[in-house]
Amino acid sequence: MTDIILLQSPPPKLVDVQKSVFCPEALEFVSKLHKTFDYQIEKLYKDRLSKNAAIQTQNSVDFKITAERSDRTWKIGALPSRLQNRHLDLGDVSPSNAAHFVEALNSDVQGIQVDFDDGHCPTWRNQLLAYHNINLLVNGKLPGAPPSISTCPVLMLRPRAWNMIDHDILIEGKEAIGPLVDFGILMYHIGKKLYEANSGPYFYLSKLEGSSEAVLWNEIFIWSQNELDLPYGTIKACVLIENILSTFELEEILFALKDHSLGLNCGIWDYCASIISKFGDRKEFLLPDRNKYVNMDRHFLNSYMRLVVSTCHARGAPATGDSLSCIFSRSKVIINKVLEAKLKEIEIGADGFMVYDVRLVPYVNELWKKNGTSNQISRKLDVDITALDLLTIPQGGVTLEGIKHNIAVTIQFIYHWLAGIGHFFYNGNVEDSATAEISRAQIWQWIRFSPLLEDDPNQKVTPNLIETTASSFSAHARKYLCRSSAERKRLNAAKYMSLEIFYSRNPPEFITSYLNDNHKFRTLHNKELLSNL
Template structure:
């Protein structure tokens, strides 16, 4: 008998949902999946730690004869994946209203997110699994009744760093991405396949071809178990780690029967550079709002390489997400909104000219403008026919742009970090601040930069003060005072904000900061206490 224990009891109104999501058959499948792959994922974690210890500032492109052979291509793209012009990003299916609005949008896909824009409380997990299942079966209120007429669901499970503390399998806490993948596949894969609409996935935070190969093995095993033809699963790998950039061709090769392409994730990518090399001063990343953008050589080279490799191998290359938000109630016609729209269109036009086949936005009000941009810019569903003749060296990818640090940039990074933790403690994975949607990717780069600026006592451009622990603490305290007045309405919210401030300072000042802010939060006793509602509930 499958040995699975659910360590949470749901709220009364979610009891039936929990029974449906974690039914006997689904839990048995989940147990088999974990039992088969647990030791391999344990080895993946150990390999990551070993690589981090051994890693030096010099990286070289890894090549094998199989990867470099000129004859291979990724498998043919299904019809619904041939046009990937526009996805909506950061859509947590736990928010039924947001998820439903996304399913009704005039886009090609919806990034159904269990990663950057989602907070994995037990309640959120149950609601998200259930809402996806309802949508696939045409029963989600307000959504299209036929999944084949919706944008494709691009399911993004948690990344390898995330443990599911709410489930024990064979006496061990479960592996977050396997839980998401297993439950989503068991309940939805056949329906999606029959509707020619999946199952399709985004894969986050991979650190090389060996990790992609493990996902490929999981895909093959799962398709056999569920009676799906091999190659039914298609995945887009997010290249948001500096190590993966040097193995992109290998990632496509090992996933070639299950791969649709690669995606650029700028802020996680920049944060990974600090995580891997941040103790070396030549990798000091300047103020991101002023000096870091896709026009800079290290990011422009990164995107060019993604496009070149993908198109040469018959795969799609997609860009990042436009996080800009129009002001509440705007239809895009006021002057400020027009300025935001024009800025988004300008940046996305650069990506189109660079050869990308699509990208994401968050605000659905931007969709008509982006669709019109694609109509004017391209007469084909994708740009795979554009083979980019560019040469990118390791030095191109590892040369950090010049520039300093501004007081405003420091304050912004402090605010984003505190607010992200504040919302996570409330069970919310993304939030809105100064006209943008913020998620774990922007929180990662924000907290990483502050840690690095303190480490090297960077001098501010504005007033020649150095970035010190004392200065950062002062800025954090001032922001908390402001937020208490303008954000907090209850004593519980004020306590949560105080906790977020002190947790932020802890990671800003850590001698060896956590690799991922989501790991730090997911494992933190404060978060787990706030969302641990129950005694042991066994299946």
């Protein structure tokens, strides 16, 4: 093919995998997909820039009166039989890690977030392995996995978000769009097989910034169904409401995907990071220590979740809650605290949520058994959520412990990304791009406004304090993270890259874009491939 070029050679032992994944027919499908929607995607990027510029001159953002919002009669299309009752998904399951993927597939959950986004690092090797493992599963050939996709949890495929460019593929002389590559490769290889097994294709859609982006996805779904001879409405998708702007367009997002909708999902840390990204240069949006003052009990987040639930249920759609990042602990106190937090989401009306650690699955399943065995869509919430409810930041201070934690998460996330790993474990939690986003955003904001420390009123947040803390953490982390000079260099690079975004006058919108586009990541990634040849 002359209009699509793969810029990477296959890693050792993956030559046949690359030929199979990127066979001529799959490349043709991906190329055609890009050509069909290239203009609209370019417009999406320009519209995002325009929105960001407009926000800088507006005093507030508010709900709009639209036809979709005014008409109370419409509902989303019927839910597929396997998704009528989806209480529990396993989240952040990168299919590039076959062992973790297989463990998830054998778990007692309804769905698996098969992740190319928050918990996945899109190196060329990881992409090939991820596509390949999914193909093996769907064809009944993945070792250790259930023999049929109709008997394992439903695959909830999450392609990369719109901010991610695929630098390894050129289409008509332009770098490919990450989510279109993921979606196109998956749909071409497994879309029809999932449909025939009554198991999909189903998707999570990340980081949408409004209903116009949902409209685009809906058009992509319709085009793909026509190309692959799938019935209209076969593809279903759950939109993750991870951006503050999307919260003001929930009705319109559901309507845009009406016949392809699986409802909406709440994602607390990306959502909070987006508030800082959009409004964080104003002091009234100074977010306090997230570990101490930011949780679903706070009015702005409780309002956000209740609005998502009430909007979904009014339209016959499921609403799923936040992902539980806690790692299993034998402490009954910790387990009970985790379950107490999830019970509050059930009581609000959530129809399900995600966990990462499979060891927590029996506890969460028991919680659901005690509190209802079906979805709660019939439960309607009478809410009157205003823009002020969503945008009033909780009171609270900045702590030295909060600074240390946010710096540690940011540095370690970058360190692992440079190693081709999309998530890691720290202090009893799984950390991914969502927690990295809020961590680096808070440090940036605290430097900008230099608040006094809550635990030391004589000390302000200063660039010097941040740098000293980052250096101290790096020296400590070197002892347990680094076993070679290459790993020590990587940790040092992660520290300085973290400081770069902490100090930035105009920080990047997404930490994954910053890393994906960074010469350091791409150089290390290419060196890894070359060293294995």
